[in-house]
Amino acid sequence: MGVPMRTTALEEILRGAVPGVASAAVAVIAVDGRPVMTAAAGEAARFADASEALLPDRPPVMPDSVFDLASITKLFTTVVLLSLAEDGRLGLDEPVAAWLPAHYGHRPEITLRHLLTHTSGLPPGRRVGEEPAQSRWDVILSTPAQGPLGTHTYSDVGMITAGRVAEIAGGASLDVLVRERITDRLGLPDTAYRPGPAVLHRVVATEHKPERAGPGAGPGCVRGEVHDETAYALGGVTGHAGLFSTAGDLLRFGEMLRAGGDGVLSPAMLSEMTRDHGVPGAAFRQGLGVRIGDPAIVGPLADALGHSGFTGTSLVVDPARRLTVVLLTNNVHPLRGRPGIRDLRTAVAAEALRLSG
Template sequence: MADPVDPALSAVLAEAVEAGVCSAAVAAICVRGRVVAEAAAGELVRYADDSGTLAAERPPVHQDSIFDLASITKLFTTCVVLGLVEEGRLELDAPVADVLPEHYAGRAHITLRHLLSHTAGLQPTRRAYLEIPGASVEEQLDLIISTPITQPVGGPYLYTDVGMVTVGRIAELAGGAPLDVLVAERVTGPLGLADTGFRPSTATWDRVAATECRPSGFVRGTVHDETASALGGVAGHAGIFSTAGEVLRFGEMLRLGGSPVLRASSVKEMLADQGATGAPFRQGLGVRLGDPAIVGPLHDGFGHSGFTGTALVVSPSRELTVVLLTNAVHPLRGRPGIRELRHAVASLGAELSGT
């Protein structure tokens, strides 16, 4: 079997690192069930501070390096919830108030489908850790789930972490276990993803890419998202870490119909356009369809991006899965070029698929 390390992909990643788009990048491309290209470039820790001073020790990134997936976590949470729907423990179109009666009293028109499609009318985020400093995880979660409606229910589309935090809590109540346990039992375990999950073991921290510089130092081995961090590192919207190879296997599971995680009918429902208006893409259940920020020429591609600089794109027509993991928030957020890098990697995937 040919070495999947691809010179063109390596060059794209190296150029992005050199240009300062990110400090570390790993990519993997699978066509018709076979890994045809992979590459890694950069350093897991490049900077000593937020002014751009290079660190004295800069460990190189490798194919098995671990990255904070950020919002790609939402796809794992969605899979857990859809599995619970299959078992009859949840219903997509039942009122959320059935599961959260105290928090959703008077909001019986909001359903799980609304939350998963970002059409529940909830505000984008809520910084509970700032509103009630020193509060427990339970108190913060209670405040987040109690967030009032600010827009019409049913649309237009309003991207919200609040909704997916709520979905994570609904999964815990219906599944009878914490969300990290449910993800392990229902998604990563069946797929054999040993390096994928919330709160990576300290034994793996030397493989984890650093993210943002904060007053306490660089974030490394713990989640970058402040809300997820304040909730103990486990939340429905962010917090999962993984390698490019394991995210690739997760994407392939969805491309091939869900086994052993979900039924094909559940994946079909997940990938169905939910009719949300007002977004530059179509919205499925937890997943984006044709998101121009990540798909490049893969116009039928579905997947998700992550604030840390990650992307998963699956193109059913090309039998193609593309993964890009970076730490574009190291040492600081707001660095330019990540959209272009995502497009370049997706374009290489299109070329390698032969379509």
């Protein structure tokens, strides 16, 4: 008889959260770029619909399962824009009107830096989908400001706009820019918008959305297409949401942020991205696209930086402690509002702190 394998503390944390917080969870903790603990728990697809009826076939989640990153996409959009700035394609303090004159010509005070620090005054969100597809981008880009310039209001609209600026300045669609400027350079094979059929069996399910069912399809949970309603209505490729990835790929991206740019950004530009921009009104310190010391994400790693995603994802990087922490879950499966994701993020961060010595 073989000797049973010892359960790690990280595995115990994830198993304690499944299936109550999420039906699937994968986490990786790295110190000095070396993964020191990895765990996966749960099922990639558990529920058939909002009634929480169980699927007859419930594949286990694996370390290489593919998750909808949701707002962690904003970090990739930011890196693309900073890369374009280093190439001289745009300036962070130039008006957005330089690229979007039809939509921002009457508000030249708003700069790209305002968009990346969530200080543009634009509202948190704006739903589209009822309009004809060809007019949805115009609706989003025409969104009026609802708050004062310079004060923090977390805005998906702002990051969607930033992504559109990247496309104009970069001369390519955002998915191509992410691939050329980030994923190809870092070797991230599983990070992309709109995952194809070759990886669909590894994609983790999210929310029950019967309105997404196609002809002849019954109502069910989303799997393989973006969860975010606005990103979906805009075609799945946007600056605020839409990327899918694995824990291994996201760890590699986080290591780029921790270790100095890794050929994607210069150390000076990375420092500009990750410094405190002194934004008033935020519950944390705001960098360019990145949050610093956000208690909802970093737990006891008070000076760590990163971002979370609405689907139940988070990336935390603590350069001082040489830590990178990835947590991927589907907290919205089959319905949003499942409690406990903040506690889970805190528990994983606390285990990372312990492992850092």
